[in-house]
Amino acid sequence: xxxxxxxxxxxxxxxxxxxxxxxxxxxxxxxxxxxxxxxxxxxxxxxxxxxxxxxxxxxxxxxxxxxxxxxxxxxxxxxxxxxxxxxxxxxxxxxxxxxxxxxxxxxxxxxxxxxxxxxxxxxxxxxxxxxxxxxxxxxxxxxxxxxxxxxxxxxxxxxxxxxxxxxxxxxxxxxxxxxxxxxxxxxxxxxxxxxxxxxxxxxxxxxxxxxxxxxxxxxxxxxxxxxxxxxxxxxxxxxxxxxxxxxxxxxxxxxxxxxxxxxxxxxxxxxxxxxxxxxxxxxxxxxxxxxxxxxxxxxxxxxxxxxxxxxxxxxxxxxxxxxxxxxxxxxxxxxxxxxxxxxxxxxxxxxxxxxxxxxxxxxxxxxxxxxxxxxxxxxxxxxxxxxxxxxxxxxxxxxxxxxxxxxxxxxxxxxxxxxxxxxxxxxxxxxxxxxxxxxxxxxxxxxxxxxxxxxxxxxxxxxxxxxxxxxxxxxxxxxxxxxxxxxxxxxxxxxxxxxxxxx
Numbered sequence: 297x298x299x300x301x302x303x304x305x306x307x308x309x310x311x312x313x314x315x316x317x318x319x320x321x322x323x324x325x326x327x328x329x330x331x332x333x334x335x336x337x338x339x340x341x342x343x344x345x346x347x348x349x350x351x352x353x354x355x356x357x358x359x360x361x362x363x364x365x366x367x368x369x370x371x372x373x374x375x376x377x378x379x380x381x382x383x384x385x386x387x388x389x390x391x392x393x394x395x396x397x398x399x400x401x402x403x404x405x406x407x408x409x410x411x412x413x414x415x416x417x418x419x420x421x422x423x424x425x426x427x428x429x430x431x432x433x434x435x436x437x438x439x440x441x442x443x444x445x446x447x448x449x450x451x452x453x454x455x456x457x458x459x460x461x462x463x464x465x466x467x468x469x470x471x472x473x474x475x476x477x478x479x480x481x482x483x484x485x486x487x488x489x490x491x492x493x494x495x496x497x498x499x500x501x502x503x504x505x506x507x508x509x510x511x512x513x514x515x516x517x518x519x520x521x522x523x524x525x526x527x528x529x530x531x532x533x534x535x536x537x538x539x540x541x542x543x544x545x546x547x548x549x550x551x552x553x554x555x556x557x558x559x560x561x562x563x564x565x566x567x568x569x570x571x572x573x574x575x576x577x578x579x580x581x582x583x584x585x586x587x588x589x590x591x592x593x594x595x596x597x598x599x600x601x602x603x604x605x606x607x608x609x610x611x612x613x614x615x616x617x618x619x620x621x622x623x624x625x626x627x628x629x630x631x632x633x634x635x636x637x638x639x640x641x642x643x644x645x646x647x648x649x650x651x652x653x654x655x656x657x658x659x660x661x662x663x664x665x666x667x668x669x670x671x672x673x674x675x676x677x678x679x680x681x682x683x684x685x686x687x688x689x690x691x692x693x694x695x696x697x698x699x700x701x702x703x704x705x706x707x708x709x710x711x712x713x714x715x716x717x718x719x720x721x722x723x724x725x726x727x728x729x730x731x732x733x734x735x736x737x738x739x740x741x742x743x744x745x746x747x748x749x750x751x752x753x754x755x756x757x758x759x760x761x762x763x764x765x766x767x768x769x770x771x772x773x774x775x776x777x778x779x780x781x782x783x784x785x786x787x788x789x790x791x792x793x794x795x796x797x798x799x
Contacts, residue, residue, distance in 0.1 A: 298798070299329040299411040301404065301461060303391060303419030303454055306333060307341040307767065307777040309759070310418045310469070313787020315349055317795055325795050326416065329407050332400065334390040337769025338777045343386045344368075344766060350378035354657070354764065362766055363639070363660040392453040404461050413543075416794065417458055420469035420782065421450040451488055459496040464543055465794055466502070468492065468536040469782055475515040475534060485515050485534075492538055502538040503545075507793055508557045520786065523563035523724040526648055527783045529758045531727045535790065539797065555796050557789055566742060567721040568645040569653070569757045570750075574638035574664070578677075578748030581668030587633045593671055594678070594747050598624035601679040604699030613697060620682050623744050634746070637665030641763070652785050653757060655764040662766050663774055664753035667736060674747055676700050676716050676737075681744035684718035690740075691716075718742055719750065725758045730779035733772045752778060760785035 302311045314326040331346065333339045348354060357374050360366040372379040387403075389396035408415060451468075458466055477484040493502050506517040515534065522531035577590050602620035605613040639660045644650035669677065679700055683691040692713045693701075701707055704715070718740040719725040725739075732739050736749020750758075752767060752774045760783045767774040 299415045300326045302331040305331040307338050308345045309781035309784045310787045312784040314791040316788045317791040331386045337773035339388040340768035346385045347382035415463040417463045417466040466538045470534045504538045524559040528564040529725045563724045564646045572643035574640045577634035579668035595624050595628045597674040598678045600675045604697035658764050664751045680716045680718045690718040730776045733775035759783050
């Protein structure tokens with residue numbers, strides 16, 4: 297069994313994937329020896345999931361905790377040994393600080409001593425400074441100096457621990473913008489690759505290999521497209537896979553197709569993972585919320601959007617307007633009362649993902665409740681979702697009727713063409729990011745009649761978190777955790793590649 301150290305762990309997406317890899321006898325290949333995260337709500341989720349993994353089969357009390365019938369204290373009190381193991385496996389530390397270094401270094405040394413040549417390091421240093429959006433935002437900040445942004449250099453802590461642990465392999469994840477980021481004219485990606493290869497001071501200590509077969513060269517060879525590997529989301533990330541050189545030079549050449557990640561022929565769609573979810577209505581913000589008030593406001597939102605579309609005297613928008621009026625009548629004529637949350641289990645129309653996501657013993661779906669939306673945004677959601685329903689794509693800002701334009705200075709500049717984005721039924725979703733915590737405008741539900749953005753659980757399904765994965769904290773914190781994570785099902789497949797190569 298390999299020991300895994302997970303840095304910048306978030307809610308534990310990478311650890312979940314690696315911990316799920318089994319050998320031919322059903323035994324775990326990877327043991328999560330240490331996971332480190334600084335943010336309190338993500339850490340709470342991380343530790344609870346570590347506790348969950350202490351069992352081969354989740355106890356009844358865990359499901360009672362998910363249902364709210366048992367407190368956290370009661371749950372962990374019933375299983376003190378498993379909770380103690382979870383506490384030993386997880387640490388809440390801000391990596392790179394002297395305090396964190398003093399606590400983590402003895403543990404790293406202990407893991408290295410207990411499992412020589414059987415350690416693996418995984419993790420993704422925070423990526424805000426690398427991301428294209430983050431860099432654009434930073435350029436707009438007066439006085440911003442890239443070389444003084446600590447987020448650029450948190451990878452150095454990853455490399456410091458890599459040099460200390462001396463694992464047989466490592467996996468480092470980051471955003472695609474990482475490839476083009478630079479500080480003071482120096483390309484960040486090239487510097488990181490050199491630092492990784494020379495971790496520990498000796499030249500070429502690690503060999504970095506692509507996880508997929510392709511014709512791409514340079515940094516592009518290390519881009520993983522999640523939708524090609526069973527994830528219902530277009531999420532493109534840089535994954536650097538390194539093997540210690542003394543082992544790599546003794547291995548068979550890492551060019552055999554069966555050793556790499558295998559792309560699927562067809563990417564799973566939003567419909568396959570969200571189509572069976574319980575139907576919900578949005579909440580109403582800044583006004584009194586009730587089923588009848590919601591129905592009245594949403595019907596008027598559809599009609600307002602329809603009138604705005606008709607005012608444009610455009611044939612395409614005329615057709616959308618007719619469908620908007622029809623949807624208004626559909627909402628008005630419903631006899632059922634739509635809830636704002638649901639705990640009902642939900643099917644998945646994809647066998648691989650169903651096996652991964654669904655827990656047959658789970659009878660309470662957690663984290664599935666809607667957020668509140670303002671009346672003005674509901675009309676935009678109604679228009680966007682109806683447009684997507686008709687044309688199987690989300691409308692650009694330039695295609696919105698003038699009467700629905702928000703009071704944004706850059707609305708017509710082209711910079712925010714996708715400010716209101718629908719996740720279309722028959723395609724993989726766009727990238728689920730932490731921005732979902734701020735508003736739902738980029739993550740509008742494809743069913744116009746629900747007229748809302750995605751819930752935490754829906755976003756978690758697009759990220760391939762199993763349904764029994766409970767996110768702690770408030771809803772904003774939960775959204776942030778989901779958006780920042782590595783999709784566990786993708787991590788699982790990466791883990792299988794690591795297993796095949798090393799064993």
